[in-house]
Amino acid sequence: MADTNEKPENAALDAVLNREYEAGFVTDIESELAPKGLNEDIIRLISSRKGEPAWLLDWRLKAYARWLKMTPPRWQNVQFPPIDYQDAHYYAAPKSTKNAPKSLDEVDPELLRTYEKLGVPLHERARLAGVAVDAVFDSVSVATTYRAQLAEKGIIFCSFSEAVKDHPDLVRKYLGSVVPVNDNYFAALNSAVFTDGSFVYIPPGVRCPMELSTYFRINAMNTGQFERTLIVADAGAYVSYLEGCTAPKRDENQLHAAVVELVAHDDATIKYSTVQNWYPGDKDGKGGIYNFVTKRGKCAGRRSKISWTQVETGSAITWKYPSCILLGDESVGEFYSVALANHRQQADTGTKMIHVGKNTRSTIVSKGISAGHGQNTYRGQVRMQSTAEGARNYSQCDSLLIGDTCGAHTFPYLEVGHPSAQVEHEATTSRISDDQLFYCRQRGLSMEDAVSMIVTGFCKQVFKELPMEFAVEATKLLGVSLEGSVG
């Protein structure tokens, strides 16, 4: 008869923290796969499959040559066995899109169903009205919606492959201008083998009338996904862009090494939001996506603004630092992040704010949640160059621990090269308290809902930066991802 009050509590918590990954299904679809391995021939194959011009093949081959001379980074606070880069396919395409579809009607219905199942209906009149979607399935873009409506305003929103064909000058001008091919190991790899992604160009003075969105889905086995996103906002333009990601549950680890480049000219604003829900592996750490991503924005013009918002709940390992180079005077960089590491997940994420121009400003708000055996690291660099007169930064890093087997780590790097520049850094670490959980449960909330409510409150500052529909999605996702986390 003893302990009646304790057992249900722990059992409920365990149930909460051990819920299943809901996007883990596999779509049964015929794929065209390049042979396993990475070499110049594979790169030539990718380039020719995509009908690329010679300059782009050259660019890839140069990147590959650089990559061969580089070594993987070792400074991050994550652990994983060495990756065998020869043991993966570098190109996987659903067969039915070999001759790229001209409209949604030509898209394989099985693919459309996959996206429906994921809650991303691609039909333009579907519930997600007001959001244009580019869907990338394994290595290729399968559909981009609302294109005609956007074109009326001169906005280009298409797959990267199409951009190479239809807007070669723009692509050539900006590709690699923010993340050079030799920037880091994974960026070099991506530059050599990237297969598709999204391209956005907003002409001067145009405010993009809807959210633009890319949905990434890894389906094939033993493949990596290497997409490339390039967004350019010309003078006075505005765009809000969102990416979402899922993958089936597989026992082996899959590499996702993307590169995202943003360029904002004078008075332009780019808001880039990510809800990342790659398969995190099972509760013992088997399988899951290695999410090694380079994201960087250049505030090239005066008063330009780039704002990153990320909700990172998935992936076995996350290694990404969406950054801003604040070149233009009075330009603004923002980074709002929620990163969750549950079970055996490892996250090493943060940002870099490089202040070059005068009176540039940056804000960093990072919320790290660690649960189970998860390890969560915030790593951020704020650099005020000697030219950054009057520059200001405010950083806030909060960590929330759930249970006593997880870890939270914070590594802020601050460099101030101008005497008038100001840098402020605040950090807190707290635990989800039994008092809070009990209070919520006494009002009727399940353990699950109580945990998710408290964590949602913790993340509020970040969630309010997300476009409305996605804030709702992110809140739900966080709840699901937390399952099995309190003890």
Added chain:
Amino acid sequence: MAGETPPLLEIEDLHVNVDEKPILRGLSLTVRAGEMHAIMGPNGAGKSTLAHFLSGREGYTHVSGTVRFEGQDLLALAPEERARAGVFLAFQYPVEIPGISNHYFLRTALNTLRRARGEEELDAADFMKLVREKAKLVDLPDAMLKRAVNDGFSGGEKKRNEVLQMAILEPRLALLDETDSGLDIDALAMVSRGVNALRDAGRGFVVITHYDRLLSYLEPDFVHVLAAGRIVRSGGRELAQALEARGYGWLEGSP
């Protein structure tokens, strides 16, 4: 309050330990619908333990005895199941939940309870109407309800917020754990008015307090003295007045 109505809460010979130390040592209490029972007693007598244990808080070891709520074994239920069955605890120290507005918290709780009772969920508009009406009871301004749960609330505001939650969640059994502590005279009157507005034939109250002052507003049907883990004396309002005048010392050794 006739004895024929079936009991809402029946506690029989309850023994509860905290860290191996006996705190409740043979407590028995029966509360029927429509009744208000006040529990008084010296510090460390086990008053708050009783309230927390009944609502399912962790950290208490049930040694022996039974607790039935509307005939059902209350101790077999998880805290949220007890809440859904209609047990409400007004906390002595209400907890802050940063980033979650009172509105959102309360609507989530209410709709959870309504689902459990097989009722339709309230939409945002109907909920707002309900909150505005109930908030008048304890004079909590709307602006306050938009703020995070208990975040930056004064002691008195927190207690008023507890009563507001009770008014909205409409429990069958309300446990008030030192709801009067830290309140000035005006706030005490306001909180008491809120509690009195909720009294009806279908609802039972257990009010834990140190002071007769609260009871002079609430006028409970029964007053019990809890000492050393047991109820040592029961009576009406006059017992509370005697305690106020004479302290607990004269009761020691009472059966």
